[in-house]
Protein backbone atom coordinates (compact mmCIF):
# COMPACT_ATOMS: atom_id res chain seq x y z
CA UNK A 1 0.00 0.00 0.00
CA UNK A 2 1.22 3.50 -0.84
CA UNK A 3 2.19 5.27 2.38
CA UNK A 4 3.35 8.60 1.06
CA UNK A 5 2.35 10.92 -1.74
CA UNK A 6 3.19 14.46 -2.78
CA UNK A 7 0.79 17.39 -2.76
CA UNK A 8 1.10 20.75 -4.53
CA UNK A 9 -1.29 23.63 -3.96
CA UNK A 10 -1.26 26.39 -6.58
CA UNK A 11 -2.60 29.64 -5.15
CA UNK A 12 -2.71 33.25 -6.25
CA UNK A 13 0.36 34.21 -4.23
CA UNK A 14 2.30 30.99 -3.67
CA UNK A 15 2.92 27.51 -5.05
CA UNK A 16 3.30 25.24 -2.04
CA UNK A 17 4.24 21.59 -1.83
CA UNK A 18 5.10 18.89 0.66
CA UNK A 19 5.43 15.16 1.08
CA UNK A 20 2.44 13.73 2.96
CA UNK A 21 2.03 10.79 5.31
CA UNK A 22 -1.23 9.31 4.00
CA UNK A 23 -2.17 7.42 7.14
CA UNK A 24 -1.81 10.35 9.49
CA UNK A 25 -2.73 13.07 6.98
CA UNK A 26 0.36 15.01 8.05
CA UNK A 27 3.31 16.71 6.39
CA UNK A 28 6.63 14.87 6.28
CA UNK A 29 9.32 17.53 6.51
CA UNK A 30 9.03 21.25 5.86
CA UNK A 31 6.64 22.61 3.26
CA UNK A 32 8.29 24.45 0.34
CA UNK A 33 6.72 27.67 -0.94
CA UNK A 34 7.71 29.56 -4.08
CA UNK A 35 5.90 32.80 -5.01
CA UNK A 36 3.43 32.34 -7.88
CA UNK A 37 5.07 33.71 -11.04
CA UNK A 38 3.59 36.79 -12.71
CA UNK A 39 1.89 36.48 -15.07
CA UNK A 40 0.72 33.13 -13.70
CA UNK A 41 0.57 31.40 -17.09
CA UNK A 42 0.22 27.60 -17.14
CA UNK A 43 3.81 27.13 -18.37
CA UNK A 44 5.34 29.48 -15.77
CA UNK A 45 3.37 27.83 -12.95
CA UNK A 46 4.23 24.31 -14.17
CA UNK A 47 7.93 25.19 -14.10
CA UNK A 48 7.60 26.38 -10.49
CA UNK A 49 5.77 23.14 -9.61
CA UNK A 50 8.77 21.32 -11.10
CA UNK A 51 11.10 23.26 -8.77
CA UNK A 52 8.92 22.41 -5.76
CA UNK A 53 9.14 18.70 -6.63
CA UNK A 54 12.88 18.93 -7.24
CA UNK A 55 13.32 20.37 -3.73
CA UNK A 56 11.93 17.06 -2.41
CA UNK A 57 13.50 14.79 -5.06
CA UNK A 58 10.03 13.41 -5.72
CA UNK A 59 10.54 10.02 -7.43
CA UNK A 60 8.82 9.61 -10.83
CA UNK A 61 6.42 6.84 -9.75
CA UNK A 62 5.12 8.64 -6.63
CA UNK A 63 1.49 9.84 -6.77
CA UNK A 64 1.41 13.63 -7.06
CA UNK A 65 -1.77 15.64 -6.50
CA UNK A 66 -1.92 19.15 -7.87
CA UNK A 67 -4.60 21.67 -7.01
CA UNK A 68 -5.60 24.66 -9.11
CA UNK A 69 -8.13 27.39 -8.26
CA UNK A 70 -10.44 26.20 -11.04
CA UNK A 71 -12.92 23.41 -11.70
CA UNK A 72 -11.05 20.46 -13.20
CA UNK A 73 -12.93 17.93 -15.30
CA UNK A 74 -11.07 14.97 -16.80
CA UNK A 75 -7.79 16.87 -16.27
CA UNK A 76 -8.99 20.04 -18.00
CA UNK A 77 -9.14 23.33 -16.05
CA UNK A 78 -12.49 24.59 -17.29
CA UNK A 79 -12.31 28.28 -16.39
CA UNK A 80 -10.31 30.33 -13.93
CA UNK A 81 -11.52 33.38 -12.03
CA UNK A 82 -8.40 34.41 -10.14
CA UNK A 83 -5.29 33.32 -12.12
CA UNK A 84 -4.13 34.00 -15.68
CA UNK A 85 -7.16 33.43 -18.00
CA UNK A 86 -5.05 31.27 -20.34
CA UNK A 87 -5.60 28.40 -17.85
CA UNK A 88 -9.12 27.95 -19.24
CA UNK A 89 -9.17 24.74 -21.32
CA UNK A 90 -5.65 23.67 -20.27
CA UNK A 91 -5.02 19.95 -19.83
CA UNK A 92 -3.23 20.21 -16.48
CA UNK A 93 -1.82 16.67 -16.59
CA UNK A 94 -0.38 17.09 -20.05
CA UNK A 95 1.06 20.47 -19.03
CA UNK A 96 2.80 19.02 -16.00
CA UNK A 97 4.09 15.98 -17.91
CA UNK A 98 5.61 18.27 -20.55
CA UNK A 99 7.25 20.70 -18.14
CA UNK A 100 8.16 18.49 -15.17
CA UNK A 101 8.15 14.89 -16.46
CA UNK A 102 5.77 13.92 -13.64
CA UNK A 103 2.29 12.43 -13.97
CA UNK A 104 -0.11 14.25 -11.68
CA UNK A 105 -3.71 14.04 -10.54
CA UNK A 106 -5.22 17.49 -11.07
CA UNK A 107 -8.06 18.75 -8.93
CA UNK A 108 -9.83 21.83 -7.67
CA UNK A 109 -8.17 23.54 -4.68
CA UNK A 110 -11.30 23.66 -2.49
CA UNK A 111 -12.13 20.03 -3.27
CA UNK A 112 -8.66 19.02 -2.05
CA UNK A 113 -8.88 21.15 1.10
CA UNK A 114 -12.43 20.02 1.83
CA UNK A 115 -11.62 16.36 1.41
CA UNK A 116 -8.66 16.71 3.79
CA UNK A 117 -10.92 18.33 6.42
CA UNK A 118 -13.32 15.39 6.12
CA UNK A 119 -10.60 12.73 6.23
CA UNK A 120 -8.31 14.23 8.88
CA UNK A 121 -9.60 17.57 10.10
CA UNK A 122 -12.59 19.46 11.44
CA UNK A 123 -15.22 17.23 9.76
CA UNK A 124 -13.57 13.88 10.51
CA UNK A 125 -16.20 11.25 11.28
CA UNK A 126 -19.15 13.55 10.47
CA UNK A 127 -21.97 11.69 8.77
CA UNK A 128 -24.27 13.24 6.17
CA UNK A 129 -23.56 16.32 4.09
CA UNK A 130 -20.58 18.55 4.84
CA UNK A 131 -19.93 21.77 2.94
CA UNK A 132 -16.41 23.11 3.26
CA UNK A 133 -15.91 26.68 2.08
CA UNK A 134 -12.54 28.33 1.63
CA UNK A 135 -12.67 32.09 2.02
CA UNK A 136 -9.70 33.63 0.20
CA UNK A 137 -9.30 35.69 -2.97
CA UNK A 138 -12.38 33.81 -4.17
CA UNK A 139 -14.77 31.42 -2.44
CA UNK A 140 -14.03 27.75 -2.96
CA UNK A 141 -16.44 24.99 -1.99
CA UNK A 142 -16.33 21.23 -1.44
CA UNK A 143 -19.47 19.15 -1.06
CA UNK A 144 -18.93 15.84 0.70
CA UNK A 145 -21.67 13.34 1.50
CA UNK A 146 -20.79 10.46 3.83
CA UNK A 147 -17.14 10.78 2.85
CA UNK A 148 -17.84 10.94 -0.89
CA UNK A 149 -16.70 14.11 -2.64
CA UNK A 150 -18.89 15.60 -5.37
CA UNK A 151 -16.23 17.54 -7.28
CA UNK A 152 -16.31 21.00 -8.86
CA UNK A 153 -19.33 22.43 -7.06
CA UNK A 154 -18.19 26.08 -7.56
CA UNK A 155 -20.77 27.37 -5.08
CA UNK A 156 -18.70 30.53 -4.60
CA UNK A 157 -20.11 31.71 -7.92
CA UNK A 158 -23.74 31.35 -6.91
CA UNK A 159 -25.63 34.40 -8.07
CA UNK A 160 -27.31 36.28 -5.24
CA UNK A 161 -28.88 39.74 -5.35
CA UNK A 162 -27.51 40.12 -8.87
CA UNK A 163 -23.89 39.37 -7.95
CA UNK A 164 -21.54 36.44 -8.50
CA UNK A 165 -21.36 36.17 -4.72
CA UNK A 166 -17.62 35.61 -4.34
CA UNK A 167 -17.29 39.21 -5.52
CA UNK A 168 -19.23 40.21 -2.37
CA UNK A 169 -18.31 37.76 0.35
CA UNK A 170 -14.78 36.44 -0.22
CA UNK A 171 -12.11 37.38 2.26
CA UNK A 172 -10.21 39.17 -0.52
CA UNK A 173 -13.24 41.38 -1.12
CA UNK A 174 -13.57 42.10 2.60
CA UNK A 175 -10.06 43.57 2.52
CA UNK A 176 -10.52 45.27 -0.85
CA UNK A 177 -13.81 46.91 0.12
CA UNK A 178 -12.58 47.77 3.62
CA UNK A 179 -15.43 45.91 5.37
CA UNK A 180 -15.40 45.51 9.14
CA UNK A 181 -16.00 42.00 10.45
CA UNK A 182 -19.65 42.78 11.37
CA UNK A 183 -20.25 44.25 7.89
CA UNK A 184 -18.67 41.22 6.25
CA UNK A 185 -20.64 38.88 8.52
CA UNK A 186 -23.89 40.31 7.09
CA UNK A 187 -22.81 39.14 3.65
CA UNK A 188 -21.67 35.79 4.99
CA UNK A 189 -25.06 35.43 6.67
CA UNK A 190 -26.78 35.95 3.32
CA UNK A 191 -24.43 33.46 1.67
CA UNK A 192 -24.52 30.64 4.20
CA UNK A 193 -28.31 30.93 4.72
CA UNK A 194 -28.72 30.46 1.00
CA UNK A 195 -26.45 27.38 0.92
CA UNK A 196 -28.32 26.07 3.95
CA UNK A 197 -31.65 26.42 2.13
CA UNK A 198 -30.30 24.68 -0.98
CA UNK A 199 -28.43 21.76 0.61
CA UNK A 200 -29.69 21.23 4.18
CA UNK A 201 -26.14 20.32 5.21
CA UNK A 202 -25.14 18.74 8.52
CA UNK A 203 -22.06 20.89 8.91
CA UNK A 204 -20.29 23.91 7.41
CA UNK A 205 -16.52 24.11 7.73
CA UNK A 206 -14.86 27.45 7.04
CA UNK A 207 -11.27 27.44 5.76
CA UNK A 208 -8.90 29.89 4.12
CA UNK A 209 -6.35 32.10 5.85
CA UNK A 210 -9.06 34.24 7.47
CA UNK A 211 -10.37 31.21 9.41
CA UNK A 212 -7.56 32.03 11.87
CA UNK A 213 -9.78 34.96 12.92
CA UNK A 214 -12.97 32.86 13.06
CA UNK A 215 -13.92 34.19 16.50
CA UNK A 216 -14.39 37.63 14.91
CA UNK A 217 -17.11 36.55 12.45
CA UNK A 218 -18.43 33.01 12.97
CA UNK A 219 -20.21 33.88 16.26
CA UNK A 220 -22.07 36.66 14.40
CA UNK A 221 -23.78 34.17 12.09
CA UNK A 222 -27.22 32.83 12.86
CA UNK A 223 -27.73 29.49 11.12
CA UNK A 224 -29.48 26.22 11.87
CA UNK A 225 -26.42 24.31 10.70
CA UNK A 226 -23.31 24.19 12.89
CA UNK A 227 -20.49 26.24 11.36
CA UNK A 228 -16.93 25.64 12.52
CA UNK A 229 -13.41 26.70 11.49
CA UNK A 230 -11.19 24.37 9.47
CA UNK A 231 -8.58 22.46 11.43
CA UNK A 232 -5.84 21.93 8.86
CA UNK A 233 -5.69 25.55 7.74
CA UNK A 234 -3.18 26.11 4.93
CA UNK A 235 -2.02 22.48 5.00
CA UNK A 236 -5.41 21.16 3.86
CA UNK A 237 -4.95 21.64 0.10
CA UNK A 238 -1.64 19.79 0.01
CA UNK A 239 -2.85 16.96 2.25
CA UNK A 240 -6.08 16.53 0.27
CA UNK A 241 -4.25 16.63 -3.06
CA UNK A 242 -1.79 13.94 -1.98
CA UNK A 243 -4.58 11.77 -0.55
CA UNK A 244 -6.76 11.98 -3.65
CA UNK A 245 -3.75 11.36 -5.93
CA UNK A 246 -2.91 8.18 -4.01
CA UNK A 247 -6.54 7.03 -4.33
CA UNK A 248 -6.52 7.74 -8.06
CA UNK A 249 -3.26 5.77 -8.46
CA UNK A 250 -4.80 2.82 -6.59
CA UNK A 251 -7.91 2.84 -8.79
CA UNK A 252 -5.78 3.01 -11.92
CA UNK A 253 -3.56 0.12 -10.78
CA UNK A 254 -6.69 -2.00 -10.13
CA UNK A 255 -8.13 -1.19 -13.56
CA UNK A 256 -4.82 -2.09 -15.23
CA UNK A 257 -4.55 -5.37 -13.31
CA UNK A 258 -8.12 -6.29 -14.31
CA UNK A 259 -7.43 -5.47 -17.95
CA UNK A 260 -4.22 -7.56 -17.90
CA UNK A 261 -6.09 -10.51 -16.34
CA UNK A 262 -8.83 -10.22 -18.93
CA UNK A 263 -6.20 -10.21 -21.69
CA UNK A 264 -4.41 -13.34 -20.38
CA UNK A 265 -7.67 -15.26 -19.94
CA UNK A 266 -8.51 -14.51 -23.60
CA UNK A 267 -5.11 -15.72 -24.88
Ligand code: BGC
Pocket residue numbers: 068069070071080081082108109110111134136137138139140141154156166
Ligand atom coordinates in the same frame (compact mmCIF):
# COMPACT_ATOMS: atom_id res chain seq x y z
C1 BGC B 1 -12.78 29.34 -8.38
C2 BGC B 1 -12.82 28.00 -7.69
C3 BGC B 1 -11.84 27.99 -6.54
C4 BGC B 1 -12.07 29.18 -5.61
C5 BGC B 1 -11.02 29.25 -4.51
C6 BGC B 1 -13.03 30.44 -7.38
O1 BGC B 1 -12.96 31.68 -8.00
O2 BGC B 1 -13.75 29.39 -9.42
O3 BGC B 1 -12.51 26.98 -8.59
O4 BGC B 1 -11.98 26.79 -5.82
O5 BGC B 1 -12.04 30.39 -6.34
O6 BGC B 1 -9.74 29.37 -5.03
